Amino acid sequence: AMCVNDIAAQGAEPLFFLDYIACGKNDPALLEQVVSGVADGCVQAGAGLIGGETAEMPGMYAEDEYDLAGFAVGVAERSAIVDGSGITEGDVLIGLPSSGVHSNGFSLVRKALFEQAGYTVDTTLDELDGKTLGEVLLEPTRIYVKALKPLFQAGVVKGVAHITGGGFIENIPRMIPDGLATRIELGSWPVPPIFDVIERAGNVEHTEMFNIFNMGVGMVLAVAADRADEAMALLSGNDEPAYRIGAVVRKTVDDVELA
Structure with missing residues (x-):
């Protein structure tokens, strides 16, 4: 994946x-x-x-x-090739949901859940809808190839950030040209409950969670504001959930701002 x-x-x-x-x-x-x-x-x-x-x-x-x-x-x-070079101020950020933790951050996952909280892979928590921790943590990483293909064919995508190790804060800036940054609107997408469980069990700072995990968004796309509706329609037409999660702004700080 x-x-x-x-x-x-x-x-x-x-x-x-x-x-x-x-x-x-x-x-x-x-x-x-x-x-x-x-x-x-x-x-x-x-x-x-x-x-x-x-x-x-x-x-x-x-x-x-x-x-x-x-x-x-x-x-x-x-x-x-989509390299982000055409991204400009005002472009819209669209997030494609993850299936869970995906394939990064598991050193912290093990420490927080198993060492500090004392859970096991068989532990069930109310937040996880009856699933065991093992089932939730082993949910396969989502593969986005088919979801993205129609968008590439339509030429609506300017840049893509695959949210892996380093989370939002390290991965999104890689697609943004110098002089620009991104403003992420917290609450604009649903965060899977496993991340709240990890944050609480490991006493992890909320901002730090965005520097480690995907927090429910596995891919972030940058599209022109006047084509954002088109991109969302293409995704919806293929039964692909997506959320507008922020925008490209002029850079005023070194890292991604979490608003």
């Missing part, structure tokens, strides 16, 4: 993915589940799973441990 989302954030189309699985002991049933999940993600991204490598290393990993890595290749016409 992280590989193909990074490709999509540049206006490119993922072509294929290759995986690498390292383990302490080759467990065919387990590896079948892992590869099946990778294949499902490739279907969502419209990419092919064309190969991979499995390494059994009992001296490196315990019998019940495995490690995953992989990479994707994508393609775009040079003239169609």
